[in-house]
Amino acid sequence: MTADAGHGQRLTELVRASADSLIDRWVDAVSAQLRGRSTKAELERDFRELFEALLPLIGLDGRDISGPEFGDIRSWLDEYSRSRVRAGFTPSETASSVFSLKREVFDLSASDDDPKVFRQVLAFSGLLDALGLWTFESYARAREEIIKEQSEQLLELTTPVVKIWEGVLAVPLVGTLDSARTQVVMEKLLQALVDTGSEHAIIDITGVFAVDTQVAQHLLKTVVAARLMGAECIVSGIRPQIAQTIVALGIEFGDIVTKASLADALRHTLRDAQVRGAADAVRGEVG
Template sequence: MGCARVTVQAVESVRLVELLSERREALGAEWVEAVARTLRGRISAAELDRELQELFTALVEALRRGGQDWQGEEYAEVRALLTELSRNRARQGFSTTETATSVLAFKAILAPTTDSSAQDITAYLELARLMDALALFTMEVYARTREELISAQSDQLLELSTPVVKLWDGVVAVPLVGTLDSVRTQVVMEKLLQALVDTGSEQAIIDITGVPAVDTEVAQHLLKTVVAARLMGAECTISGIRPQIAQTIVALGIQFGDIVTKATLADALKHALRRGGIDPTETGGRP
């Protein structure tokens, strides 16, 4: 039974190669036109023609060499071209449907008619199954690429949302805005420690004015950052303790120990300058 199936598939593959080769230019042009309608001009005609014509050629060659096992070695070039296509569509902002249509539209150009022979119809059905499998492969690659892009964008936003600024010689500050979670705490810690090394600062201010709420978890994250800075030889001050934040801290029984806290960033800066032996009231000080 297995040998018979392989033989039938081989015959179907031969017929598919014949059908595709007989009208190679016309079918390729129809495929490009069908896909272009779904993409609405967001890819140049030349680029789209190159992508699909290369894929057409690779598909015919794979059918000629290895039948219809799209996971086989014979389809390596087809898979490589589909991977490139999927990644490009994901980076260019196309939807999953628009990406899959670039493959599925190939079925329509070779759809059988009432005049088609039984052999041609059978060959077309095998082609349809093959293109469905390749479309699923394309969607999987697209989904992975989108996940990678989203992850990279999240990392970039995280970097942008946790700046470390130099306020004075020997004093750096981290103004936090938004929720402080474990991932962001790690980024804050790494950037703060690197800034301490780069600037040689011995005073660090962690400003939480922009943090909407402080709970036990947020407090633990702050304490870890302070301890890490101390291990680098720097003293930390936490600023931005608003009245509602102070009430929450008291209600939760959170203990900051010997860590200095201040209501505003200005108060924290004055405190850090005094620790560094600078009188902020003097006009001779220079940042």
């Protein structure tokens, strides 16, 4: 649908003829709001791209921008919003980049007494309102996605699987354990067992603040999964407070080897590896 007969042609001509000065004033207005946090050269580059995307849309009914004719500008605003999130701008600062064009267009058309231009300016103002709101919402979506990505990356960094000896892996855990993190521990440990062919794994929870029923169950599942992969798994670093909690919760570790410290677990593992090596040597001689 069009704003009126003429499809915004008069306003388009007016805006196109004054493009350079209009963009300059637009850049100055936003630059003042950002107080130098973005250079005028960067703003001019972005605003010229946005300006070219806006020109074909002048005169269109902007109350609904979900149509295919708005696809390109929606995509541009999505990317612009994402870049603004990464650069540390606020959602208001990001959306104001769009809203600020309204005043410049109003000032540009103020001396034109053609009623059609006035109606076209009002329609264009509505379009900018819709695009500004889209920018605000797009910023919120992008921020959520980036926060999720950063959380996943942080989760990966805080659950390292370390090869401390030939055939021996260790997973030193620090902080709070929850379902998501213990799932990552299991996945990374099992993959490391496959990649290295290790037969021993130590899960050290010295730095874990607390263990509840759910966390304990996840640890037990991790140990069982490692056994199914042919590896012996030891849980170390069970401090007195955590041991009391485990007993109070009635959690049974069964035949799972537990040690008070990582050093004790490592000594046990190396001793077990030596015994197995000696046994294999004997079997080889007998054979």
